[in-house]
Amino acid sequence: LSSESIRELGSLPGPKGLPVLGNALQIRPAVFHRQLEDWVAEYGPAYRIAIGSRQYLCTADPEHIDSVLRRRPDVFRRAERLEQIAQDIGFVGVFSASGGTWRRQRQMVMAGLDPRHIRNFLPALVDVTERLQRRWLAAAQAGRDLDLLDELMRYTVDVTTSLAFGKNLNTIEEGDSALIQRHLNVIFPTIMRRLLAPVDFDHYLGNWRIAGHLRELRQAVDGFIATARRELEQDPALRERPRNLLHALLVARDRPDSGLTDEDVSGNVFTMLLAGEDTTAYTIAWMLWFLQRHPDTLRQAQAEVDSALAGARLATSMEQLAGMDYLQACAYEAMRLKPVAPLIINEAVEDTVVGDIRIPRNAQVMCIMRPTVLDPARVEQPTAFDPARWLDPQAQAAHFKRASMPFGSGPRTCPGRFLALVEIKLLASMLLANFDLEEVGSQNGAEPAEKLSFVMAPEAMRMRLRPKARASAARQSAAAEAVQS
Numbered sequence: 001l002s003s004e005s006i007r008e009l010g011s012l013p014g015p016k017g018l019p020v021l022g023n024a025l026q027i028r029p030a031v032f033h034r035q036l037e038d039w040v041a042e043y044g045p046a047y048r049i050a051i052g053s054r055q056y057l058c059t060a061d062p063e064h065i066d067s068v069l070r071r072r073p074d075v076f077r078r079a080e081r082l083e084q085i086a087q088d089i090g091f092v093g094v095f096s097a098s099g100g101t102w103r104r105q106r107q108m109v110m111a112g113l114d115p116r117h118i119r120n121f122l123p124a125l126v127d128v129t130e131r132l133q134r135r136w137l138a139a140a141q142a143g144r145d146l147d148l149l150d151e152l153m154r155y156t157v158d159v160t161t162s163l164a165f166g167k168n169l170n171t172i173e174e175g176d177s178a179l180i181q182r183h184l185n186v187i188f189p190t191i192m193r194r195l196l197a198p199v200d201f202d203h204y205l206g207n208w209r210i211a212g213h214l215r216e217l218r219q220a221v222d223g224f225i226a227t228a229r230r231e232l233e234q235d236p237a238l239r240e241r242p243r244n245l246l247h248a249l250l251v252a253r254d255r256p257d258s259g260l261t262d263e264d265v266s267g268n269v270f271t272m273l274l275a276g277e278d279t280t281a282y283t284i285a286w287m288l289w290f291l292q293r294h295p296d297t298l299r300q301a302q303a304e305v306d307s308a309l310a311g312a313r314l315a316t317s318m319e320q321l322a323g324m325d326y327l328q329a330c331a332y333e334a335m336r337l338k339p340v341a342p343l344i345i346n347e348a349v350e351d352t353v354v355g356d357i358r359i360p361r362n363a364q365v366m367c368i369m370r371p372t373v374l375d376p377a378r379v380e381q382p383t384a385f386d387p388a389r390w391l392d393p394q395a396q397a398a399h400f401k402r403a404s405m406p407f408g409s410g411p412r413t414c415p416g417r418f419l420a421l422v423e424i425k426l427l428a429s430m431l432l433a434n435f436d437l438e439e440v441g442s443q444n445g446a447e448p449a450e451k452l453s454f455v456m457a458p459e460a461m462r463m464r465l466r467p468k469a470r471a472s473a474a475r476q477s478a479a480a481e482a483v484q485s
Protein backbone atom coordinates (compact mmCIF):
# COMPACT_ATOMS: atom_id res chain seq x y z
CA LEU A 1 0.00 0.00 0.00
CA SER A 2 1.33 3.46 -0.86
CA SER A 3 1.31 5.93 1.99
CA GLU A 4 -1.47 7.96 0.27
CA SER A 5 -3.85 5.01 0.37
CA ILE A 6 -3.42 4.48 4.12
CA ARG A 7 -6.31 5.75 6.23
CA GLU A 8 -5.87 7.13 9.73
CA LEU A 9 -7.89 5.45 12.49
CA GLY A 10 -9.40 8.82 13.46
CA SER A 11 -10.72 9.35 9.91
CA LEU A 12 -12.99 6.29 10.05
CA PRO A 13 -16.71 6.73 10.60
CA GLY A 14 -18.18 5.76 13.96
CA PRO A 15 -20.69 6.73 16.64
CA LYS A 16 -20.20 10.26 17.86
CA GLY A 17 -18.70 10.51 21.34
CA LEU A 18 -18.00 13.16 23.96
CA PRO A 19 -14.74 15.01 24.56
CA VAL A 20 -12.47 13.14 27.03
CA LEU A 21 -14.92 10.27 27.62
CA GLY A 22 -15.31 9.30 23.98
CA ASN A 23 -18.09 6.71 23.61
CA ALA A 24 -17.80 5.46 27.23
CA LEU A 25 -21.25 6.63 28.31
CA GLN A 26 -22.95 4.90 25.36
CA ILE A 27 -21.57 1.49 26.27
CA ARG A 28 -23.79 -1.00 28.04
CA PRO A 29 -21.41 -3.83 29.03
CA ALA A 30 -24.06 -6.58 29.17
CA VAL A 31 -25.02 -6.04 25.52
CA PHE A 32 -21.83 -4.43 24.24
CA HIS A 33 -21.40 -7.10 21.54
CA ARG A 34 -24.87 -6.30 20.16
CA GLN A 35 -24.10 -2.60 20.15
CA LEU A 36 -20.90 -3.22 18.18
CA GLU A 37 -22.80 -5.45 15.72
CA ASP A 38 -25.48 -2.79 15.27
CA TRP A 39 -22.77 -0.24 14.54
CA VAL A 40 -21.37 -2.57 11.84
CA ALA A 41 -24.77 -2.33 10.16
CA GLU A 42 -24.71 1.45 10.52
CA TYR A 43 -21.07 2.39 9.76
CA GLY A 44 -19.77 -0.57 7.75
CA PRO A 45 -17.38 -3.41 8.65
CA ALA A 46 -14.58 -1.12 9.92
CA TYR A 47 -15.25 1.86 12.16
CA ARG A 48 -13.75 3.52 15.22
CA ILE A 49 -14.82 4.15 18.78
CA ALA A 50 -12.97 5.63 21.77
CA ILE A 51 -13.27 4.77 25.44
CA GLY A 52 -11.57 7.58 27.34
CA SER A 53 -8.18 8.05 25.71
CA ARG A 54 -8.15 4.54 24.22
CA GLN A 55 -8.80 4.35 20.47
CA TYR A 56 -10.41 1.23 18.99
CA LEU A 57 -10.60 -0.05 15.46
CA CYS A 58 -13.79 -2.12 15.47
CA THR A 59 -13.72 -4.52 12.58
CA ALA A 60 -15.90 -7.32 11.25
CA ASP A 61 -13.83 -7.65 8.06
CA PRO A 62 -12.56 -11.27 8.05
CA GLU A 63 -9.30 -10.25 6.36
CA HIS A 64 -8.59 -7.69 9.08
CA ILE A 65 -9.47 -10.22 11.76
CA ASP A 66 -7.26 -12.89 10.24
CA SER A 67 -4.35 -10.47 9.88
CA VAL A 68 -4.59 -9.32 13.51
CA LEU A 69 -5.05 -12.75 15.08
CA ARG A 70 -2.18 -14.25 13.08
CA ARG A 71 0.30 -11.51 14.02
CA ARG A 72 0.28 -12.40 17.72
CA PRO A 73 2.14 -12.27 20.02
CA ASP A 74 4.68 -9.97 18.30
CA VAL A 75 2.54 -7.26 16.66
CA PHE A 76 -0.67 -7.73 18.65
CA ARG A 77 -1.30 -8.86 22.22
CA ARG A 78 -4.36 -9.12 24.44
CA ALA A 79 -5.29 -5.80 26.05
CA GLU A 80 -2.68 -4.65 28.53
CA ARG A 81 -5.58 -3.76 30.84
CA LEU A 82 -6.51 -7.46 30.94
CA GLU A 83 -3.00 -8.41 32.01
CA GLN A 84 -3.11 -5.70 34.67
CA ILE A 85 -6.43 -7.02 35.98
CA ALA A 86 -5.04 -10.57 36.02
CA GLN A 87 -2.03 -9.32 37.99
CA ASP A 88 -4.24 -7.42 40.45
CA ILE A 89 -6.37 -10.44 41.18
CA GLY A 90 -3.30 -12.65 41.36
CA PHE A 91 -3.81 -14.89 38.35
CA VAL A 92 -1.67 -14.37 35.27
CA GLY A 93 -2.12 -17.33 32.93
CA VAL A 94 -1.83 -18.15 29.24
CA PHE A 95 -5.00 -16.22 28.36
CA SER A 96 -3.82 -12.88 29.72
CA ALA A 97 -0.02 -13.23 29.43
CA SER A 98 2.03 -11.64 26.66
CA GLY A 99 5.41 -11.99 24.92
CA GLY A 100 7.90 -14.49 26.30
CA THR A 101 5.80 -15.37 29.36
CA TRP A 102 2.90 -16.30 27.07
CA ARG A 103 5.20 -18.44 24.88
CA ARG A 104 6.50 -20.48 27.83
CA GLN A 105 3.03 -20.89 29.33
CA ARG A 106 1.36 -21.72 26.02
CA GLN A 107 3.76 -24.60 25.42
CA MET A 108 3.10 -26.04 28.84
CA VAL A 109 -0.71 -25.72 28.59
CA MET A 110 -0.90 -27.08 25.03
CA ALA A 111 0.99 -30.18 26.07
CA GLY A 112 -1.63 -30.97 28.68
CA LEU A 113 -4.63 -30.44 26.40
CA ASP A 114 -3.46 -32.33 23.31
CA PRO A 115 -5.64 -35.13 21.88
CA ARG A 116 -3.41 -37.86 23.34
CA HIS A 117 -3.95 -36.60 26.88
CA ILE A 118 -7.67 -36.17 26.34
CA ARG A 119 -7.88 -39.76 25.09
CA ASN A 120 -6.16 -40.95 28.29
CA PHE A 121 -8.67 -39.00 30.31
CA LEU A 122 -11.76 -40.26 28.54
CA PRO A 123 -12.67 -42.72 31.36
CA ALA A 124 -12.77 -39.80 33.85
CA LEU A 125 -14.96 -37.79 31.47
CA VAL A 126 -17.27 -40.76 31.03
CA ASP A 127 -17.61 -41.05 34.84
CA VAL A 128 -18.68 -37.42 35.06
CA THR A 129 -21.18 -37.90 32.23
CA GLU A 130 -22.60 -41.01 33.86
CA ARG A 131 -23.20 -39.14 37.11
CA LEU A 132 -25.08 -36.47 35.22
CA GLN A 133 -27.16 -39.10 33.46
CA ARG A 134 -28.23 -40.57 36.84
CA ARG A 135 -29.08 -37.12 38.14
CA TRP A 136 -31.12 -36.27 35.04
CA LEU A 137 -32.90 -39.61 35.15
CA ALA A 138 -34.05 -38.91 38.72
CA ALA A 139 -35.31 -35.46 37.67
CA ALA A 140 -37.06 -36.84 34.57
CA GLN A 141 -38.75 -39.62 36.55
CA ALA A 142 -39.98 -37.08 39.08
CA GLY A 143 -41.20 -34.79 36.27
CA ARG A 144 -38.90 -32.07 37.61
CA ASP A 145 -37.57 -29.20 35.47
CA LEU A 146 -33.82 -28.71 35.41
CA ASP A 147 -31.99 -25.38 35.60
CA LEU A 148 -30.06 -25.99 32.38
CA LEU A 149 -27.12 -23.60 32.82
CA ASP A 150 -26.56 -24.75 36.39
CA GLU A 151 -26.56 -28.40 35.30
CA LEU A 152 -24.17 -27.79 32.43
CA MET A 153 -21.83 -25.75 34.59
CA ARG A 154 -21.63 -28.59 37.11
CA TYR A 155 -20.68 -30.85 34.23
CA THR A 156 -17.95 -28.60 32.84
CA VAL A 157 -16.57 -27.78 36.32
CA ASP A 158 -16.29 -31.49 37.06
CA VAL A 159 -14.71 -32.25 33.69
CA THR A 160 -12.16 -29.45 33.90
CA THR A 161 -11.16 -30.17 37.46
CA SER A 162 -10.88 -33.91 36.99
CA LEU A 163 -8.99 -33.57 33.74
CA ALA A 164 -6.80 -30.64 34.57
CA PHE A 165 -6.15 -31.22 38.23
CA GLY A 166 -6.88 -34.91 38.72
CA LYS A 167 -9.34 -33.84 41.38
CA ASN A 168 -12.84 -35.12 41.34
CA LEU A 169 -14.83 -32.21 42.69
CA ASN A 170 -18.11 -33.94 42.04
CA THR A 171 -20.18 -30.78 41.90
CA ILE A 172 -22.79 -32.86 40.09
CA GLU A 173 -23.75 -34.80 43.19
CA GLU A 174 -22.46 -32.55 45.97
CA GLY A 175 -24.11 -29.20 45.37
CA ASP A 176 -21.90 -27.30 47.79
CA SER A 177 -18.78 -27.75 45.73
CA ALA A 178 -20.43 -25.72 42.97
CA LEU A 179 -19.12 -22.83 45.07
CA ILE A 180 -16.30 -22.44 42.57
CA GLN A 181 -18.88 -21.46 40.01
CA ARG A 182 -20.46 -18.99 42.42
CA HIS A 183 -17.13 -17.24 42.80
CA LEU A 184 -16.57 -17.15 39.06
CA ASN A 185 -20.05 -15.70 38.56
CA VAL A 186 -19.00 -12.68 40.59
CA ILE A 187 -15.46 -12.39 39.24
CA PHE A 188 -16.22 -12.57 35.48
CA PRO A 189 -18.54 -9.54 35.25
CA THR A 190 -16.04 -7.55 37.33
CA ILE A 191 -13.29 -8.34 34.84
CA MET A 192 -15.54 -7.26 31.94
CA ARG A 193 -16.55 -4.03 33.65
CA ARG A 194 -12.93 -3.14 34.44
CA LEU A 195 -11.89 -3.96 30.88
CA LEU A 196 -14.39 -1.50 29.42
CA ALA A 197 -14.19 1.32 31.99
CA PRO A 198 -12.57 4.58 30.82
CA VAL A 199 -10.45 4.54 34.00
CA ASP A 200 -9.78 1.32 35.91
CA PHE A 201 -10.52 2.63 39.42
CA ASP A 202 -10.39 -0.89 40.91
CA HIS A 203 -6.70 -1.00 40.04
CA TYR A 204 -6.04 1.91 42.40
CA LEU A 205 -8.73 1.41 45.01
CA GLY A 206 -9.15 -2.37 45.12
CA ASN A 207 -12.55 -4.03 45.12
CA TRP A 208 -13.81 -5.35 48.45
CA ARG A 209 -16.86 -6.96 46.81
CA ILE A 210 -14.81 -9.62 45.07
CA ALA A 211 -12.03 -9.91 47.67
CA GLY A 212 -13.76 -12.70 49.60
CA HIS A 213 -14.55 -14.64 46.42
CA LEU A 214 -10.95 -14.35 45.26
CA ARG A 215 -9.65 -15.50 48.62
CA GLU A 216 -11.79 -18.63 48.57
CA LEU A 217 -10.99 -19.38 44.96
CA ARG A 218 -7.28 -19.00 45.67
CA GLN A 219 -7.64 -21.40 48.58
CA ALA A 220 -9.26 -23.96 46.27
CA VAL A 221 -6.50 -23.53 43.68
CA ASP A 222 -3.78 -23.80 46.35
CA GLY A 223 -5.48 -26.99 47.51
CA PHE A 224 -5.30 -28.50 43.99
CA ILE A 225 -1.61 -27.60 43.77
CA ALA A 226 -0.75 -28.96 47.22
CA THR A 227 -2.41 -32.29 46.37
CA ALA A 228 -0.58 -32.57 43.05
CA ARG A 229 2.76 -31.75 44.75
CA ARG A 230 2.16 -34.49 47.32
CA GLU A 231 1.34 -36.98 44.59
CA LEU A 232 4.56 -36.14 42.74
CA GLU A 233 6.55 -36.62 45.94
CA GLN A 234 4.89 -39.95 46.75
CA ASP A 235 5.25 -41.30 43.22
CA PRO A 236 8.28 -39.81 41.41
CA ALA A 237 7.43 -41.89 38.30
CA LEU A 238 4.66 -39.35 37.72
CA ARG A 239 7.37 -36.88 36.72
CA GLU A 240 7.98 -39.00 33.61
CA ARG A 241 4.32 -39.75 32.93
CA PRO A 242 2.23 -36.94 34.44
CA ARG A 243 -1.32 -38.07 35.09
CA ASN A 244 -2.94 -34.68 34.74
CA LEU A 245 -2.31 -31.17 33.53
CA LEU A 246 -1.32 -29.94 36.97
CA HIS A 247 1.38 -32.61 37.33
CA ALA A 248 2.68 -31.53 33.92
CA LEU A 249 2.70 -27.86 34.93
CA LEU A 250 4.59 -28.60 38.15
CA VAL A 251 7.16 -30.79 36.40
CA ALA A 252 7.73 -28.04 33.83
CA ARG A 253 7.98 -25.41 36.54
CA ASP A 254 10.56 -27.43 38.52
CA ARG A 255 13.04 -27.70 35.63
CA PRO A 256 16.08 -25.56 36.55
CA ASP A 257 15.97 -23.49 33.34
CA SER A 258 12.18 -23.29 33.00
CA GLY A 259 11.83 -19.61 33.87
CA LEU A 260 8.41 -20.56 35.31
CA THR A 261 7.27 -19.71 38.82
CA ASP A 262 4.66 -20.97 41.29
CA GLU A 263 2.51 -18.04 40.16
CA ASP A 264 2.64 -19.33 36.56
CA VAL A 265 1.21 -22.61 37.81
CA SER A 266 -1.61 -21.13 39.90
CA GLY A 267 -2.33 -18.55 37.18
CA ASN A 268 -2.93 -21.32 34.68
CA VAL A 269 -5.02 -23.41 37.04
CA PHE A 270 -7.30 -20.39 37.39
CA THR A 271 -7.16 -19.78 33.63
CA MET A 272 -8.43 -23.28 32.92
CA LEU A 273 -11.38 -22.66 35.24
CA LEU A 274 -12.00 -19.32 33.59
CA ALA A 275 -11.64 -20.39 29.96
CA GLY A 276 -13.00 -23.90 30.04
CA GLU A 277 -16.35 -23.85 31.76
CA ASP A 278 -18.77 -21.13 30.78
CA THR A 279 -17.66 -21.39 27.15
CA THR A 280 -18.46 -25.08 26.83
CA ALA A 281 -21.58 -24.99 29.01
CA TYR A 282 -23.18 -22.09 27.12
CA THR A 283 -22.39 -23.65 23.75
CA ILE A 284 -24.17 -26.85 24.80
CA ALA A 285 -27.13 -24.85 26.15
CA TRP A 286 -27.62 -22.99 22.87
CA MET A 287 -27.18 -26.19 20.88
CA LEU A 288 -29.92 -27.97 22.88
CA TRP A 289 -32.17 -24.95 22.50
CA PHE A 290 -31.78 -25.02 18.70
CA LEU A 291 -32.21 -28.80 18.53
CA GLN A 292 -35.45 -28.73 20.44
CA ARG A 293 -36.80 -26.14 18.00
CA HIS A 294 -35.85 -28.16 14.91
CA PRO A 295 -37.43 -31.61 15.14
CA ASP A 296 -35.95 -32.87 11.82
CA THR A 297 -32.47 -31.90 12.90
CA LEU A 298 -33.06 -33.45 16.31
CA ARG A 299 -34.21 -36.71 14.69
CA GLN A 300 -31.15 -36.83 12.48
CA ALA A 301 -28.83 -36.24 15.44
CA GLN A 302 -30.71 -38.90 17.39
CA ALA A 303 -30.34 -41.41 14.55
CA GLU A 304 -26.60 -40.77 14.37
CA VAL A 305 -26.22 -41.25 18.11
CA ASP A 306 -28.29 -44.46 18.13
CA SER A 307 -26.12 -45.83 15.36
CA ALA A 308 -22.80 -44.81 16.99
CA LEU A 309 -23.77 -46.15 20.43
CA ALA A 310 -25.50 -49.30 19.19
CA GLY A 311 -27.70 -49.57 22.28
CA ALA A 312 -25.18 -48.31 24.86
CA ARG A 313 -26.22 -45.53 27.21
CA LEU A 314 -23.00 -43.57 26.83
CA ALA A 315 -20.06 -43.20 24.50
CA THR A 316 -16.98 -44.75 26.08
CA SER A 317 -14.44 -44.53 23.23
CA MET A 318 -12.98 -41.83 20.99
CA GLU A 319 -14.00 -43.97 18.01
CA GLN A 320 -17.68 -43.70 18.98
CA LEU A 321 -17.35 -39.94 19.35
CA ALA A 322 -15.52 -39.70 16.02
CA GLY A 323 -18.62 -41.20 14.39
CA MET A 324 -20.76 -38.21 15.48
CA ASP A 325 -20.05 -35.76 12.67
CA TYR A 326 -23.61 -34.52 12.52
CA LEU A 327 -23.66 -33.78 16.23
CA GLN A 328 -20.37 -31.90 15.85
CA ALA A 329 -21.93 -29.94 12.96
CA CYS A 330 -24.83 -29.04 15.30
CA ALA A 331 -22.27 -27.63 17.77
CA TYR A 332 -20.54 -25.58 15.05
CA GLU A 333 -23.89 -24.30 13.81
CA ALA A 334 -24.88 -23.27 17.34
CA MET A 335 -21.51 -21.50 17.74
CA ARG A 336 -22.02 -19.71 14.39
CA LEU A 337 -25.35 -18.25 15.48
CA LYS A 338 -24.55 -17.87 19.19
CA PRO A 339 -20.77 -17.50 19.59
CA VAL A 340 -19.65 -17.48 23.21
CA ALA A 341 -16.75 -15.27 22.15
CA PRO A 342 -18.40 -12.69 19.87
CA LEU A 343 -15.52 -10.24 20.46
CA ILE A 344 -11.75 -10.78 20.54
CA ILE A 345 -9.92 -7.70 21.81
CA ASN A 346 -6.31 -7.07 20.77
CA GLU A 347 -3.82 -4.29 21.40
CA ALA A 348 -1.08 -3.14 19.01
CA VAL A 349 2.41 -3.75 20.43
CA GLU A 350 3.91 -1.42 17.81
CA ASP A 351 2.73 1.00 15.09
CA THR A 352 1.25 -1.12 12.33
CA VAL A 353 -1.33 -1.32 9.55
CA VAL A 354 -4.50 -3.44 9.37
CA GLY A 355 -5.86 -3.61 5.83
CA ASP A 356 -5.46 0.03 4.74
CA ILE A 357 -5.84 1.48 8.25
CA ARG A 358 -2.95 2.79 10.32
CA ILE A 359 -3.00 1.48 13.91
CA PRO A 360 -0.80 3.36 16.39
CA ARG A 361 0.99 1.48 19.18
CA ASN A 362 -1.38 0.77 22.14
CA ALA A 363 -4.53 1.27 20.02
CA GLN A 364 -7.02 -1.58 20.33
CA VAL A 365 -8.50 -3.73 17.60
CA MET A 366 -11.89 -5.13 18.49
CA CYS A 367 -12.56 -8.15 16.28
CA ILE A 368 -16.32 -8.56 15.87
CA MET A 369 -16.75 -12.21 14.98
CA ARG A 370 -20.41 -12.78 14.12
CA PRO A 371 -21.38 -10.46 11.23
CA THR A 372 -19.28 -12.37 8.66
CA VAL A 373 -20.99 -15.67 9.36
CA LEU A 374 -24.42 -14.01 9.17
CA ASP A 375 -23.58 -12.26 5.88
CA PRO A 376 -26.00 -13.34 3.09
CA ALA A 377 -23.21 -12.74 0.56
CA ARG A 378 -21.18 -15.53 2.18
CA VAL A 379 -23.72 -17.87 3.71
CA GLU A 380 -26.96 -19.14 2.25
CA GLN A 381 -29.94 -18.53 4.50
CA PRO A 382 -27.61 -17.18 7.17
CA THR A 383 -30.08 -17.02 10.03
CA ALA A 384 -31.33 -20.61 9.58
CA PHE A 385 -30.08 -23.32 11.96
CA ASP A 386 -28.82 -25.80 9.37
CA PRO A 387 -26.02 -28.09 10.63
CA ALA A 388 -25.82 -29.84 7.23
CA ARG A 389 -24.00 -26.79 5.83
CA TRP A 390 -20.94 -27.86 7.84
CA LEU A 391 -20.89 -31.26 6.14
CA ASP A 392 -21.24 -29.90 2.61
CA PRO A 393 -18.02 -30.82 0.78
CA GLN A 394 -18.49 -28.07 -1.84
CA ALA A 395 -16.07 -25.16 -2.11
CA GLN A 396 -18.64 -22.69 -0.82
CA ALA A 397 -18.80 -24.59 2.42
CA ALA A 398 -15.01 -24.58 2.73
CA HIS A 399 -14.92 -20.82 2.12
CA PHE A 400 -17.58 -20.29 4.75
CA LYS A 401 -15.80 -22.53 7.24
CA ARG A 402 -12.63 -20.45 6.92
CA ALA A 403 -14.54 -17.28 7.75
CA SER A 404 -16.02 -18.81 10.88
CA MET A 405 -13.65 -18.84 13.87
CA PRO A 406 -15.54 -19.91 17.01
CA PHE A 407 -12.24 -20.88 18.65
CA GLY A 408 -10.27 -17.88 17.37
CA SER A 409 -7.38 -18.21 14.96
CA GLY A 410 -3.59 -18.08 14.70
CA PRO A 411 -1.03 -18.73 17.46
CA ARG A 412 -3.48 -17.97 20.27
CA THR A 413 -6.30 -20.13 18.98
CA CYS A 414 -8.17 -21.93 21.76
CA PRO A 415 -5.99 -24.77 23.14
CA GLY A 416 -9.10 -26.35 24.71
CA ARG A 417 -11.06 -26.84 21.48
CA PHE A 418 -10.42 -30.55 21.23
CA LEU A 419 -11.52 -31.10 24.83
CA ALA A 420 -14.57 -28.86 24.31
CA LEU A 421 -15.78 -30.89 21.32
CA VAL A 422 -15.29 -34.15 23.21
CA GLU A 423 -17.31 -32.76 26.14
CA ILE A 424 -20.07 -31.50 23.87
CA LYS A 425 -20.45 -34.78 21.97
CA LEU A 426 -20.19 -36.91 25.10
CA LEU A 427 -22.91 -34.99 26.89
CA ALA A 428 -25.27 -34.44 23.94
CA SER A 429 -25.06 -38.10 22.88
CA MET A 430 -25.81 -39.19 26.48
CA LEU A 431 -28.85 -36.94 26.47
CA LEU A 432 -30.15 -38.11 23.10
CA ALA A 433 -29.57 -41.77 23.88
CA ASN A 434 -31.41 -41.69 27.21
CA PHE A 435 -34.00 -38.94 27.07
CA ASP A 436 -36.56 -37.21 24.94
CA LEU A 437 -36.11 -33.47 24.99
CA GLU A 438 -39.53 -32.20 26.05
CA GLU A 439 -38.76 -28.55 26.59
CA VAL A 440 -35.73 -26.25 26.56
CA GLY A 441 -36.12 -22.50 26.87
CA SER A 442 -36.21 -19.29 28.82
CA GLN A 443 -38.74 -18.80 31.63
CA ASN A 444 -41.16 -16.90 29.40
CA GLY A 445 -40.70 -19.10 26.33
CA ALA A 446 -39.10 -16.32 24.22
CA GLU A 447 -35.68 -16.65 22.62
CA PRO A 448 -33.20 -16.48 25.53
CA ALA A 449 -31.55 -13.05 25.72
CA GLU A 450 -27.79 -12.77 25.17
CA LYS A 451 -25.76 -11.34 28.03
CA LEU A 452 -22.08 -10.48 27.79
CA SER A 453 -20.05 -11.10 30.93
CA PHE A 454 -16.57 -11.73 29.55
CA VAL A 455 -18.12 -14.49 27.42
CA MET A 456 -21.59 -14.30 25.93
CA ALA A 457 -24.15 -16.21 28.03
CA PRO A 458 -27.80 -17.02 27.42
CA GLU A 459 -30.21 -15.92 30.12
CA ALA A 460 -31.45 -18.67 32.46
CA MET A 461 -33.03 -21.67 30.71
CA ARG A 462 -34.95 -24.61 32.02
CA MET A 463 -35.02 -28.08 30.51
CA ARG A 464 -37.56 -30.89 30.90
CA LEU A 465 -36.61 -34.44 29.92
CA ARG A 466 -38.59 -37.64 29.57
CA PRO A 467 -36.82 -40.97 30.08
CA LYS A 468 -36.67 -42.85 26.83
CA ALA A 469 -37.82 -46.43 26.43
CA ARG A 470 -34.65 -48.40 25.64
CA ALA A 471 -34.16 -48.63 21.89
CA SER A 472 -35.16 -51.91 20.33
CA ALA A 473 -32.84 -53.75 18.00
CA ALA A 474 -35.19 -52.92 15.12
CA ARG A 475 -34.99 -49.22 15.86
CA GLN A 476 -31.22 -49.45 16.09
CA SER A 477 -30.86 -50.89 12.61
CA ALA A 478 -33.44 -48.48 11.16
CA ALA A 479 -31.38 -45.65 12.68
CA ALA A 480 -28.19 -47.06 11.20
CA GLU A 481 -29.83 -47.20 7.75
CA ALA A 482 -31.10 -43.63 8.07
CA VAL A 483 -27.59 -42.39 8.82
CA GLN A 484 -26.04 -44.32 5.94
CA SER A 485 -28.57 -43.13 3.37
Ligand code: HEM
Binds near residue numbers: 109275406411
Ligand atom coordinates in the same frame (compact mmCIF):
# COMPACT_ATOMS: atom_id res chain seq x y z
C1 HEM B 1 -17.04 -24.44 23.20
C2 HEM B 1 -16.06 -24.17 24.02
C3 HEM B 1 -14.99 -23.12 23.81
C4 HEM B 1 -14.98 -22.04 22.97
C5 HEM B 1 -16.06 -21.60 21.97
C6 HEM B 1 -13.70 -21.38 23.18
C7 HEM B 1 -13.31 -20.24 22.49
C8 HEM B 1 -12.10 -19.61 22.68
C9 HEM B 1 -11.69 -18.41 21.97
C10 HEM B 1 -12.48 -17.68 20.90
C11 HEM B 1 -10.45 -18.07 22.44
C12 HEM B 1 -9.60 -16.89 21.97
C13 HEM B 1 -8.78 -17.37 20.80
C14 HEM B 1 -7.98 -16.29 20.12
O1 HEM B 1 -7.64 -15.27 20.75
O2 HEM B 1 -7.66 -16.48 18.93
C15 HEM B 1 -10.07 -19.05 23.44
C16 HEM B 1 -8.87 -19.03 24.13
C17 HEM B 1 -8.55 -19.94 25.11
N1 HEM B 1 -9.29 -21.05 25.50
FE1 HEM B 1 -11.08 -21.61 24.76
N2 HEM B 1 -13.00 -22.05 24.14
C18 HEM B 1 -13.74 -23.13 24.55
C19 HEM B 1 -13.37 -24.09 25.49
C20 HEM B 1 -12.16 -24.11 26.16
C21 HEM B 1 -11.74 -25.14 27.09
C22 HEM B 1 -12.56 -26.38 27.43
C23 HEM B 1 -10.51 -24.77 27.58
C24 HEM B 1 -9.59 -25.46 28.57
C25 HEM B 1 -9.89 -26.28 29.49
C26 HEM B 1 -10.15 -23.53 26.94
C27 HEM B 1 -8.98 -22.83 27.18
C28 HEM B 1 -8.60 -21.68 26.51
C29 HEM B 1 -7.36 -20.96 26.80
C30 HEM B 1 -6.32 -21.33 27.85
C31 HEM B 1 -7.32 -19.86 25.91
C32 HEM B 1 -6.22 -18.80 25.79
C33 HEM B 1 -5.21 -19.18 24.73
C34 HEM B 1 -4.11 -18.17 24.49
O3 HEM B 1 -4.31 -16.97 24.69
O4 HEM B 1 -3.02 -18.60 24.08
N3 HEM B 1 -11.18 -23.16 26.09
N4 HEM B 1 -11.09 -19.98 23.57
